[in-house]
Amino acid sequence: MNSSSNLINALFIFVLAGFIGFEVIRRVSPLLHTPLMSLTNALDAIAVVGAILLVGEHKSTLSTVFGFIAVVAATSNIVGGFLITDRMLKMFKSSRPAAAPAAKSVGK
Amino acid sequence: MTTDLAGGQVIIELLYLIASVLFILSLKWMSSPTTARHGIWAGEIGMLLAICGTLLHHGIVDYKLIFIALVLGTIIGVPLGEVAMTAVPQRTALSHAFGALCVTLVGSAEFYLRSPDISRFMMAVLSLEVILGGLTVTGSLMAAGKLQEILPQRPLTYKGQNLVNFVLLAGALAIAVTLVLHPESRTLFPLMILIALAFGVLLIIPIGGADMPTVISLLNGYAGLSAAAMGFVLDSKLLIIAGALDGSSGLILSIIMSKAMNRSFTNVLFGAFGQVQAASAAGEEARPVRSATPEEAAAILSGANRVIVVPGYGMAVAQAQHKVRELYDALTKRGVDVRFAIHPVAGRMPGHMNVLLAEADIPYDRLIEMEEINGDFPQTDVALVIGANDVTNPAARSDASSPIYGMPILDVDKAHTVMVIKRSMNPGFAGIDNPLYYLDNTLMLFGDAKAFVGSIVREVTGGHS
Numbered sequence: 334m335n336s337s338s339n340l341i342n343a344l345f346i347f348v349l350a351g352f353i354g355f356e357v358i359r360r361v362s363p364l365l366h367t368p369l370m371s372l373t374n375a376l377d378a379i380a381v382v383g384a385i386l387l388v389g390e391h392k393s394t395l396s397t398v399f400g401f402i403a404v405v406a407a408t409s410n411i412v413g414g415f416l417i418t419d420r421m422l423k424m425f426k427s428s429r430p431a432a433a434p435a436a437k438s439v440g441k
Numbered sequence: 442m443t444t445d446l447a448g449g450q451v452i453i454e455l456l457y458l459i460a461s462v463l464f465i466l467s468l469k470w471m472s473s474p475t476t477a478r479h480g481i482w483a484g485e486i487g488m489l490l491a492i493c494g495t496l497l498h499h500g501i502v503d504y505k506l507i508f509i510a511l512v513l514g515t516i517i518g519v520p521l522g523e524v525a526m527t528a529v530p531q532r533t534a535l536s537h538a539f540g541a542l543c544v545t546l547v548g549s550a551e552f553y554l555r556s557p558d559i560s561r562f563m564m565a566v567l568s569l570e571v572i573l574g575g576l577t578v579t580g581s582l583m584a585a586g587k588l589q590e591i592l593p594q595r596p597l598t599y600k601g602q603n604l605v606n607f608v609l610l611a612g613a614l615a616i617a618v619t620l621v622l623h624p625e626s627r628t629l630f631p632l633m634i635l636i637a638l639a640f641g642v643l644l645i646i647p648i649g650g651a652d653m654p655t656v657i658s659l660l661n662g663y664a665g666l667s668a669a670a671m672g673f674v675l676d677s678k679l680l681i682i683a684g685a686l687d688g689s690s691g692l693i694l695s696i697i698m699s700k701a702m703n704r705s706f707t708n709v710l711f712g713a714f715g716q717v718q719a720a721s722a723a724g725e726e727a728r729p730v731r732s733a734t735p736e737e738a739a740a741i742l743s744g745a746n747r748v749i750v751v752p753g754y755g756m757a758v759a760q761a762q763h764k765v766r767e768l769y770d771a772l773t774k775r776g777v778d779v780r781f782a783i784h785p786v787a788g789r790m791p792g793h794m795n796v797l798l799a800e801a802d803i804p805y806d807r808l809i810e811m812e813e814i815n816g817d818f819p820q821t822d823v824a825l826v827i828g829a830n831d832v833t834n835p836a837a838r839s840d841a842s843s844p845i846y847g848m849p850i851l852d853v854d855k856a857h858t859v860m861v862i863k864r865s866m867n868p869g870f871a872g873i874d875n876p877l878y879y880l881d882n883t884l885m886l887f888g889d890a891k892a893f894v895g896s897i898v899r900e901v902t903g904g905h906s
Contacts, residue, residue, distance in 0.1 A: 340562060343673050343681055350682040353465055354689030360472045363785065363810055366694060366792025367529060369471050370661055374536045376464050376484055377687040380668050382495040383547045383675045388510060389501030396550035397503075401510050403543040403550075408514020409521060410536045410543075411488055416522025417532065419481050421796050424526075425474040428804030 368421045375414025381407035449499060456494030457679040463487030464683055468690070474805055491679060526800045527757050530657060530789035531588035537660045538581035544667045545574035549634065551674055557625030563674060564624050568617035568633065570670035575637030576644065577663040583645035584656055588789060594650035602647055609640045650789075651831070655698040657790045662691025694791045701785035701811075703837075703848035730866070733884040735893060738860055739900030741884075742768075745822035745858075747778045749814065751851055752794055753787055755828020755863075759890035762801035765827065768894055769803060771901040780807050782814045782824075782851050784832040815852050824856035826877075827890050830863075834875045844873060859883040862890050 361369050384407055387400025463483045470480035496507070524532045548571040552559070559567070586592035616633040620626060648656055669684025671677075699705060733741075742748060750769070756762060772779050781803065787794035795808050818824060826833055829851075836843040837850045853859050854877055861878060863885060877883060886893055 339676060340673075343676065343678070346678050347669055347673070347681050347685050350685035351689050354468070354686040355693065357465065357468045357472075357686075358690045358693050361468070362471075362473060363697075363783075363792060364795045364805055364808060365471055365474060365477055366697075367533075367788075367790055367796045368477065368792070369468075369690065370533055370657070370694065370791065371529070371536070372467065372471060372480065372484060373661065373665070373687045373690045374533065374540060375488070376467065376683050377540050377665055377668050378543070379460070379464075379488065379491055379680060379683040380540065380543045380547065380671055382491055383671060383677065383680065384510075384543055385492070385495050385507055386498060386500065386675075387547060387550050388507050389496075389498065389503055391503050391506075392554055393550075396554055397506070399546040399550040401506060403546040404507065404510035405514040405517065406539040406546075407543040408511050409518035410539050412515045412518025413521030413532070414518075414536060415481060415485055415488075416519065417524070417529065419478070420522070421526070421529075421799070422474070422477045422481065424796070424799040424802075425477070425805045426799070426802065427474070427806050 364425070365422075368418045371414050371418045371421070375411050375418065378407040378410035378414065381411065447499075449497060453494045453497055456490045457677075460487040460491040460494070461679050461682045463490070464686060468686060526796050528589075529796065530653065530793060531585045533790060534581045534585035534588060534657055534660065537657070537664045538578050538585065540664045541574045541577035541581065541667060544664070544671050545571050545578060545634065547671060548574060548667075548674065549630070552630055553627070556627055556630075559624040561621050564621045565617070566670050566673045568620060570667050570674060571634055572613050572617065572637045573663050573667035573670065575634050576641035577660055577667060579638045579641030580645050580656075581641075581660050581664075583642055584648075584653065584660060587645070587648075587650060588653060596649040597646045602643075606640065606643050609636055609643065612636050613640065651786075652702070652704075654786050654788070654790050654793075655695055655702065655704070658691050658694035658698050660691070662688050662695060665689070665691050697785060698791055701849060703845070728879050730878050730885050731881075731883065732887055733860070735886070735896035736900050738884070738886055739897045741858060741860070742772060742777070742823055742825070742897065743775055743901055745777055747780075747817075747821045748772060748823045748825060749780050749782050749818065749821050749853075749856065751782045751784075751824060751826045751829050751833060751853055752798065753784075753827065753829025753832065754789060754794075755830070756890055757788070757794075757797050757828070759828060761827060761890035761894050762797055762803075764891050764894040764898060765798075766801040766803050767898045768901070769807070771898055775901070780809050780814065780817075782811065782853075783808050784811050784829070784851055787829065787832060811849060811851055818852045818855040821856040823858045823860060824853040826853055826859065826861040827894070828862070830875055831873060833861075833877055834873065836873070836876055840876075853877065854880055854882075857882065860886055862886045862888065862893050864889065 381404055384400045384403035387396050388404055391397050464487050467480040467484035470476040548567055552567055587594050613633050613636040616629050665684050665687030669681050669688055672680030672684055769779050783794050799805055831845055833851055833853045835854045837845045837848045859882055
């Protein structure tokens with residue numbers, strides 16, 4: 334970031350995204366708070382993009398090593414986070430018959 | 442990071458924009474179980490687009506290493522996605538640690554690449570990123586250790602604890618300020634990270650098992666904020682947005698959790714809870730309680746019109762949730778209206794109890810939140826408490842001297858009959874005696890939750906199950 338206008342832009346984005354997050358997450362049913370947390374965890378691992386650049390640009394040994402570990406850590410969050418969120422959401426079934434098709438796909 | 446965008450760069454930024462929109466939709470669809478799975482797909486597509494976009498970056502010279510790292514991460518991630526539902530809280534804590542580790546490492550690498558050519562603002566954000574990231578790494582590992590019961594769950598306190606923590610935090614901030622003024626002081630940087638790591642450990646040591654839902658949420662918030670800070674450092678709008686979303690999610694959940702326990706943030710973080718009261722309760726033993734056999738309990742339940750089951754984490758520890766579902770099926774078949782009352786801190790993390798019951802195939806529209814169901818207890822024939830204690834303690838309403846006074850509870854004592862399945866009369870997690878057990882309308886069902894519910898089911902179904 335080389336100029337103060339970039340900084341102001343970033344602040345705008347941060348504040349507005351915070352508001353959106355607040356409004357969207359307030360509406361999440363408490364029923365789903367655990368899957369919500371594992372989902373946000375997976376989404377937060379988007380930090381992997383910064384780590385990928387560090388590894389790929391190969392600017393110094395230190396940055397490559399740190400980047401490598403960072404990519405591994407973030408990727409495991411992405412994969413594990415989406416997997417477990419999906420497993421959890423599959424388990425939520427309604428007692429109303431309308432939900433029957435969803436229930437069928439669960440069979441273990 | 443470039444000021445004027447080349448053609449390829451525009452495509453990358455557009456992919457990031459689409460990913461941002463998909464992330465927001467992903468969370469929006471989590472509002473209801475009927476749309477929630479669309480949310481995962483949106484999140485996955487967004488993630489895929491963002492990673493592909495990043496790989497298009499012209500600065501990348503080495504793809505082999507990236508792919509090795511991605512494959513390694515996947516190998517570690519798959520088993521983390523397949524843990525048992527009871528282990529989800531420690532898995533979540535562990536993934537907060539991983540996320541924060543990524544952020545801290547990237548922040549550190551950026552510092553050494555850029556120092557001493559770092560603007561004051563950038564250095565301040567970078568310090569925030571690695572301090573928050575560092576304390577989240579060790580704090581989350583500690584929380585995961587406590588939840589996995591590798592570490593003692595009892596809060597550990599010592600004299601001057603808050604002072605030590607405060608001094609550490611002040612030390613880290615002082616180094617941060619020094620670095621802002623003198624970004625060339627490369628040797629100070631690792632010291633700042635070490636202090637943040639130590640602070641994370643000490644922050645969680647005094648926190649007891651009962652406060653874990655709040656702590657996990659708070660660490661979630663920290664992880665999000667540190668990722669947003671990383672977005673500022675890398676000038677990545679996508680990362681700022683994802684971090685802000687995650688941060689606000691963690692913050693909202695911590696507020697909900699600390700309200701559910703009637704505690705303030707500072708109280709959770711700086712006050713160990715509940716080990717003193719265990720002793721004071723011992724004075725007044727030998728009060729009479731009424732107990733009942735599985736046969737008697739089954740007869741009362743079969744004759745009821747409305748039953749509310751109040752599950753607590755003890756139910757999951759005893760692995761009784763599948764027997765509870767059999768009881769739900771048997772009673773429903775007899776025309777009894779059975780619902781489940783879910784206290785916000787019934788499990789080990791926000792919403793955990795819902796997941797455990799959903800896993801046992803209990804329909805989610807039978808799981809009712811505390812505020813919604815509390816008014817129904819007076820019209821309820823039987824409230825069946827399984828493995829829950831403090832969240833049913835009427836002292837929270839009436840006894841101003843109780844350590845949990847003011848905490849919102851499930852008003853089970855207002856039901857016509859209360860049945861409590863419990864191993865013995867030992868006080869619960871917080872070590873507080875529960876007057877509910879001595880009420881005239883309370884029947885204690887002593888035994889292992891799984892075995893006891895199993896016996897009730899056999900009685901209700903008439904011996905053949």
